[in-house]
Amino acid sequence: MHRKYILIWLLIFTLIGFVHAENMNVTNQSQGSVCDSGSCQNPSDMTLAETVTTQENILSNETMCSASRALQETMNSQLYATNTVESLSSSSGWDVAVRFDNAPGNSFYPFSISPGIVGTPYYAQLTTSDNTLKWIPYCFRGCGWETCYWAIISRQACEQLSTPCESLDPATTGCICYGGIKNAARIDGWFVERQRITDNLYHIKIRGQSLYQADPRGELWLNPDSGWKFTQVISCGVEQDEGSYPRPTSCGLVNDTMLRFQAAGDCASSCACEDAGGIGIDVIAEKGGVIISPPVADFTATPTSGNAALPVQFTDISTGSPTSWSWNFGDSQTSTQRNPLHTYSTTGKYTVSLTAANTAGSNTVTKRGYVTVSGKTVNYYVFADGVALYHGLDGNLDLPGADTTAQYFYNQMTTGQNRCQQYKGTTYCWDGRNNPVNDNTGSKYWNKLELADTSGANSAEFSFHVGHGWEDGIVFGTLNNFKNTTRSDMRFSRVKWVAFDSCKVLNQSRSGSWGSVFDGVHIIMGFDTDGIPKTDQGPQFVERMRGGTYQGNPYIVTKIRDAWMYTMQDTTHDSTLKGAWIWAVPSQDDYLPGYGPFKEPTKSNGAYTIIWDNFICN
Amino acid sequence: MKKEIIIGICLIILIAAIAVVIVPGLTIIAPGTSSETVGQPTSMSTIKSSDVAGRSSHNLVLNPSISMVEGTKEMKKILVYKTLPPIVTNEITLDYAKKFNVTGALRAGAVVQSEDLRYGIEISKSSGSVRYVDQDRPNEQMDAPEMLPSDAEAIEIATKFLKDRDLFPEGAAFSKTYRENAITVGEKPERVVFGRIGVWFNRTLNGLKVDGTQLVVYVGGNGDVIGYYANWRNYEPYKEYPITSPQVAFDKLKTKGVPVGMNNPDTMASIDYVYLAYETTAGAYKEDYLKPVWVFKGNVLVDGKSAMLVEQYIPALTDDSVKELSL
Numbered sequence: 001m002h003r004k005y006i007l008i009w010l011l012i013f014t015l016i017g018f019v020h021a022e023n024m025n026v027t028n029q030s031q032g033s034v035c036d037s038g039s040c041q042n043p044s045d046m047t048l049a050e051t052v053t054t055q056e057n058i059l060s061n062e063t064m065c066s067a068s069r070a071l072q073e074t075m076n077s078q079l080y081a082t083n084t085v086e087s088l089s090s091s092s093g094w095d096v097a098v099r100f101d102n103a104p105g106n107s108f109y110p111f112s113i114s115p116g117i118v119g120t121p122y123y124a125q126l127t128t129s130d131n132t133l134k135w136i137p138y139c140f141r142g143c144g145w146e147t148c149y150w151a152i153i154s155r156q157a158c159e160q161l162s163t164p165c166e167s168l169d170p171a172t173t174g175c176i177c178y179g180g181i182k183n184a185a186r187i188d189g190w191f192v193e194r195q196r197i198t199d200n201l202y203h204i205k206i207r208g209q210s211l212y213q214a215d216p217r218g219e220l221w222l223n224p225d226s227g228w229k230f231t232q233v234i235s236c237g238v239e240q241d242e243g244s245y246p247r248p249t250s251c252g253l254v255n256d257t258m259l260r261f262q263a264a265g266d267c268a269s270s271c272a273c274e275d276a277g278g279i280g281i282d283v284i285a286e287k288g289g290v291i292i293s294p295p296v297a298d299f300t301a302t303p304t305s306g307n308a309a310l311p312v313q314f315t316d317i318s319t320g321s322p323t324s325w326s327w328n329f330g331d332s333q334t335s336t337q338r339n340p341l342h343t344y345s346t347t348g349k350y351t352v353s354l355t356a357a358n359t360a361g362s363n364t365v366t367k368r369g370y371v372t373v374s375g376k377t378v379n380y381y382v383f384a385d386g387v388a389l390y391h392g393l394d395g396n397l398d399l400p401g402a403d404t405t406a407q408y409f410y411n412q413m414t415t416g417q418n419r420c421q422q423y424k425g426t427t428y429c430w431d432g433r434n435n436p437v438n439d440n441t442g443s444k445y446w447n448k449l450e451l452a453d454t455s456g457a458n459s460a461e462f463s464f465h466v467g468h469g470w471e472d473g474i475v476f477g478t479l480n481n482f483k484n485t486t487r488s489d490m491r492f493s494r495v496k497w498v499a500f501d502s503c504k505v506l507n508q509s510r511s512g513s514w515g516s517v518f519d520g521v522h523i524i525m526g527f528d529t530d531g532i533p534k535t536d537q538g539p540q541f542v543e544r545m546r547g548g549t550y551q552g553n554p555y556i557v558t559k560i561r562d563a564w565m566y567t568m569q570d571t572t573h574d575s576t577l578k579g580a581w582i583w584a585v586p587s588q589d590d591y592l593p594g595y596g597p598f599k600e601p602t603k604s605n606g607a608y609t610i611i612w613d614n615f616i617c618n
Numbered sequence: 619m620k621k622e623i624i625i626g627i628c629l630i631i632l633i634a635a636i637a638v639v640i641v642p643g644l645t646i647i648a649p650g651t652s653s654e655t656v657g658q659p660t661s662m663s664t665i666k667s668s669d670v671a672g673r674s675s676h677n678l679v680l681n682p683s684i685s686m687v688e689g690t691k692e693m694k695k696i697l698v699y700k701t702l703p704p705i706v707t708n709e710i711t712l713d714y715a716k717k718f719n720v721t722g723a724l725r726a727g728a729v730v731q732s733e734d735l736r737y738g739i740e741i742s743k744s745s746g747s748v749r750y751v752d753q754d755r756p757n758e759q760m761d762a763p764e765m766l767p768s769d770a771e772a773i774e775i776a777t778k779f780l781k782d783r784d785l786f787p788e789g790a791a792f793s794k795t796y797r798e799n800a801i802t803v804g805e806k807p808e809r810v811v812f813g814r815i816g817v818w819f820n821r822t823l824n825g826l827k828v829d830g831t832q833l834v835v836y837v838g839g840n841g842d843v844i845g846y847y848a849n850w851r852n853y854e855p856y857k858e859y860p861i862t863s864p865q866v867a868f869d870k871l872k873t874k875g876v877p878v879g880m881n882n883p884d885t886m887a888s889i890d891y892v893y894l895a896y897e898t899t900a901g902a903y904k905e906d907y908l909k910p911v912w913v914f915k916g917n918v919l920v921d922g923k924s925a926m927l928v929e930q931y932i933p934a935l936t937d938d939s940v941k942e943l944s945l
Contacts (some may be wrong), residue, residue: 031762040808056672252666285848335924350685397673397877398874399673428912470879470880503877504879511801511803511807512803512804514803515803515804536902540902547729547731549726551744552727552743552744553728553742553743553744553902554725554727554728554729554740555729555740556731556738556739556740556751557731557735557736557738558738558751558753559753562751562753566749568902569847569900570742570747570900571850571902571903572900573829573830573832573899573900574929574931575829575929576927578928582803591735596735609802609803609805610802610803611800611801611802611803611811612800612801612802612803613798613799613800613801614798615798616796616798616816618829618830618832
């Protein structure tokens, strides 16, 4: 069963190898004709004289086969001129090298008739005098079976030896003496040979088989400094058969000077020693050559999963000497580097593709859902407070739009599909901490009499107050009273972004005092002169920070402080209106979390530089 | 019929006489003069208000030291301008982006923003107002005070910038410069960290100032233009409409009251400066026509000193005129 496999396989090798070898006769054709007609005889039953006679007449007298057997020898005198045995090292002027890391069952013959040592590299030249393709197949066909062996020296070469026939040592010469005739010995093994086509063009061939052991593997390479390159892979096959089960193998160019072949693994001890392996490799090396076979694209990456932002190192493992690479990472980003590092900023499963190309063409590999990026969600909270009526505050102007302004701000931030927004792999969601004030039941407020967390104001990251203020605080109206909250009473533990849509707050004359409220607060925004809350200010402020649209007007994505300024400029024109900010360096550069870069809220025990700035609305 | 006419004339004369008696110092400033150059009241020292804002006073007086300007007070009618609807198209937006060298995706036909969010162009579909931003400016490294140009240089830079890009509208006139400075607080002495210079331009129509029009170029360090905003609508003359007298407008203001912070609601506010103008709405809003207004400016007085400024706009068109325009 295994023998049958091998024979078929070797026939394929022979066909592939010989069809492409321009200077070789294709004896398979005659072999076929010889072996097709009549019963065959096991060569071991033949005398050598019969064998030799058969060989000599095989091309001219096909009827010989029908007599009993077939023994074929591929011969081309031009291919067997010499039998060079070189002793080059890695530091000498070598062109081609080979190393077998495993040569199961048979000896390994690296560019010579002398067996090599497994694991040791052997070096040879590709020169005009080196045209010694020395392997020849002996294929024997019996009655219902066929097998092939490989000889590394021809009968003609044996005949030329000066050694007396009876003194020939098969181990060192590859020749035997039988019946007084010098002839090639049949040697089974793993052969690596060179075949000169022209001075600058060589076939490099690896042939061999093992009937009882598997797992041949090794590397063939060219000296990168020699100018030789592999330019074409005519055949590259490795077969391994353990028991009745073919096992995966690989064979191909790693780059234009390196070829690797290997079976997947050695025969397990439990195998019934019916394993087999074989190699049929034919590659063309060309001096100053150009790759004429497209590469086979492939890649690996690490890691292939994780939280955003996820940096992934991609590694090209394409074979066939690609010279350019085109990556598509699946997130609309691309690269032409060979081994790019790419960072995925948003969650999802990403299909990655690599197109590797050389002068002969390109090849694309696509790996679907190859990278999985997970994300986290951060919830931020909004507090909004509008005070329209000032219960108990005699003579104070009511601000009819204050409640609505705050409510619109609150709703705009906490409802709708834009409530959550992803930025660099993290999803930020804005939730409402507390409903806006209802004047009929009393205002919520921050002051020293009511803990901030009770009202909700200080349990939010973003607070928005609309109502009256003055240069050192803000004022709240409650059901039957009003409360002043001075700057000195404000204690923020969580609030980072505060907007006072209130007149007089942050007046320059008191700007220095406001530093006392900063410990983790990023920015406080307000008027420093008389302002008039407008219903549109709340939602416009929100959409400006988001780069959204309000009342049909699209906005750029704007830093928080600038969004405040533009909102004021766009909704007022009174030349006495001034807006102002106070911020802790460098937090004025914050975008709204989810919409751009910002500083994660932190506390530094008040170790900030506090800066005051203002703008005029007209 | 004649009797009714005679009674009506008598009433008008009577009202006018009362007005002259009560507000002998009412002043009307010549149209077209700016607040920066004409008619400012005599200087007053300012005191700090430490009270809660939010109260209003109806105790308004006209500064008797200002005499009335001939001409304006006799105006019975004013030319009303219709506001041309803004035209915002992809081409216009992209053209602005090109003028400000902003590259990025066009969004909703009115926004172009660079991928890094730094630069942006934004045009309001409500008003046609245009904003250019460089969100990295001003900053301490590039816009420290010593890096800013002089006011004169800033004016020259801004004017040239506008004219080179065909952004200098007809009728625009330099108005003022205003330095917006970021200063440290809590440090002694405080220091200016960085700043920018706003170079402002205004306009007049029909010889009257158009309040609310905004055209500003922000100049930063190295003379760079780092911001621009224009709420500069286009108008066409429509019709003349009757207007109220300044006295009627003043009475309306008294009824309305002016903010005096948390000062006593009876605190006196002195109106020192009155003029007829047009008032355009802010850039976020649509506008059908340019509204004529009486502008009242003055001070809230506490112990004879200015506690805060007063600036109030009272519509100048008669109710019938407004009604007709709204149809």
